[in-house]
Amino acid sequence: MNIHCPACGSKQVITRNLGKKTAGTIGIAGGAYAGFIGAANGARTGAHIGVVSGPVGLTLGTLGGSILGALIGATSGGVTGAKLGERIDKTVLDNFHCKQCGHSFSESE
Numbered sequence: 447m448n449i450h451c452p453a454c455g456s457k458q459v460i461t462r463n464l465g466k467k468t469a470g471t472i473g474i475a476g477g478a479y480a481g482f483i484g485a486a487n488g489a490r491t492g493a494h495i496g497v498v499s500g501p502v503g504l505t506l507g508t509l510g511g512s513i514l515g516a517l518i519g520a521t522s523g524g525v526t527g528a529k530l531g532e533r534i535d536k537t538v539l540d541n542f543h544c545k546q547c548g549h550s551f552s553e554s555e
């Protein structure tokens with residue numbers, strides 16, 4: 447990395463990635479929730495079919511669908527959130543922090 451502090455000119459600059467971390471976490475939680483809701487809706491539909499096919503198949507299908515839905519939702523939500531946060535870091539937040547003088551600044555400065 448070749449970024450200088452605009453205040454003191456030091457090369458001791460670190461990235462904070464606050465937006466990336468925050469948005470990634472929110473994305474994981476939101477994605478898991480959305481995935482779980484989708485799986486719950488699917489399970490409800492499956493319940494009507496499961497009445498005919500038997501209680502064991504119904505239980506396994508419901509559990510598997512819910513867990514899988516939550517996992518897929520969490521993964522895609524986390525990736526989306528991290529990408530969004532990366533953009534926020536680059537454009538909105540002061541993503542760089544000078545270890546020399548404590549000055550925080552963004553890429554455009």
Ligand SMILES: [Zn+2]
Nearest residue numbers: 451454544547
């Ligand atoms: Zn500095």
